[in-house]
Amino acid sequence: MKRPLATMFLMQLLFTGCANTTPAPDAARPLDTTVRLQSPIRVSWEEVSRTDTGAVVLAKIERLNHLDMPFVMTVELPPGVKAIEGRTELTLLPNTEPVLVTERLTLAFDAPPAGDALLKLDGDSGAMGFHYQVPYRFGRAAPEEQGPAATGVAPLKGGKSFGPSIPLK
Numbered sequence: 001m002k003r004p005l006a007t008m009f010l011m012q013l014l015f016t017g018c019a020n021t022t023p024a025p026d027a028a029r030p031l032d033t034t035v036r037l038q039s040p041i042r043v044s045w046e047e048v049s050r051t052d053t054g055a056v057v058l059a060k061i062e063r064l065n066h067l068d069m070p071f072v073m074t075v076e077l078p079p080g081v082k083a084i085e086g087r088t089e090l091t092l093l094p095n096t097e098p099v100l101v102t103e104r105l106t107l108a109f110d111a112p113p114a115g116d117a118l119l120k121l122d123g124d125s126g127a128m129g130f131h132y133q134v135p136y137r138f139g140r141a142a143p144e145e146q147g148p149a150a151t152g153v154a155p156l157k158g159g160k161s162f163g164p165s166i167p168l169k
Contacts (some may be wrong), residue, residue, distance in 0.1 A: 037168055040065040043121050043132040050139055055110045059119050060114070061092065061101045068094045071123035075105065078115030084108050112138050 041063055048056040061073060075088040086105035107117070116135035123130045152165035 038064070039130075040067055041071075041121065041130060042134065043119060044132050045119060045134060045136040047136075048104075048141075053110065054114065055138060056106050056116075059103045059105060061121060063092075063095050063099050063101070065098065066072065066096055067123070069123045069125040070094055071121055073101075073103070073144070074120045074122075076120065077110075078113040078117060080111070081107050081109045081113050081117065112155040132139065 007091045038047045039063065044060045044061060046057060046058040051054075055115065059073065059075060061071070070165075071089045071092040072079045073092060075083070077083060077088070084106050086103055088105070090101075090103060092101055116137050119132075120130040121130070150164040150166050152167040154164050156162070
């Protein structure tokens with residue numbers, strides 16, 4: 001059975017019109033498969049001033065999203081450190097919009113402490129919870145993390161050594 005030339009022309013036009021050879025705009029492209037979710041809360045310290053016998057710091061809690069749950073902020077101080085101004089315990093009520101809560105603390109000590117002050121934030125709704133713990137080190141550098149030691153056998157492939165391996169225990 002022969003098709004009329006006009007019908008074949010229309011079908012070819014239809015198929016050609018459906019083929020889209022232009023790239024999709026960036027907004028229409030699929031997202032990267034490894035997307036990191038942003039935490040709805042940021043907890044941090046800001047050092048205002050520090051001497052050999054005292055420090056003034058800001059405990060900051062930034063709530064980025066609506067969270068219908070209360071939070072309890074506590075500051076744990078190392079031995080020998082006293083808070084002479086500011087609250088070391090605070091309850092934050094549920095928020096309906098983004099909010100930044102800042103608590104100014106004046107800390108006193110005889111000598112710079114060896115331990116860290118800890119800013120803790122805890123919230124629990126029964127369905128989910130958030131727990132943060134951020135150290136203030138009184139000017140000391142953060143400890144460097146040590147990776148596992150490569151003390152195992154050096155694998156060979158094609159006459160090339162890939163260096164010592166990390167043994168699994």
